[in-house]
Amino acid sequence: MLPDGRGVLLVDGRSGSGKTTFAERAATLLGGAVVHTDDLAWHHDATAWDDIALEHVIGPWRRGELVDHRPPGWAAQGRDGSVTVPEGVRVLVLEGVGAGRASLALHADVVVWVQADRDEARERGLRRDVELGRTRAEAERFWDEWMTAEEPFLAGDRPWQRADLVVSGDAGGWVVAPGGPRS
Incomplete structure (x- = not known):
């Protein structure tokens, strides 16, 4: 973290790995706020949203400015609200597939x-989507479509290689291990 006690924590992992749960617990422990990359990417682009994160979330927060951004997909689709970070937050937690990408890791502490095990993560993701109102068949179609963007992105960027910590999101609790040096 920075000398003034403020910091940016990026939480990355495959879909269904447990990123959101870990990010929310970390934010609670650290007095932080979570911004979900899914909100930045909503009806925009599954993987090309890092410019939005830098320009409208990380950059303003680092400068001590208010973060209150309505992503382009929200405006285009008529979604109400905006992505906000409460004033006085000491730790900004950005979570989602691709949060640890090279372009953002440069700005993180x-x-x-x-x-997580891929099969377990898939099942967890499908259960989540069914709980949100999709049928099982709809959830499976969405999952398979999402994987066509996620898999090549992760294979190319390899965010796990620049992780400071690797956390097990498999059932049975959290196991934390130091990551490798950032590249």
């Missing part, structure tokens, strides 16, 4: 990769 800590990068975490949440690792």
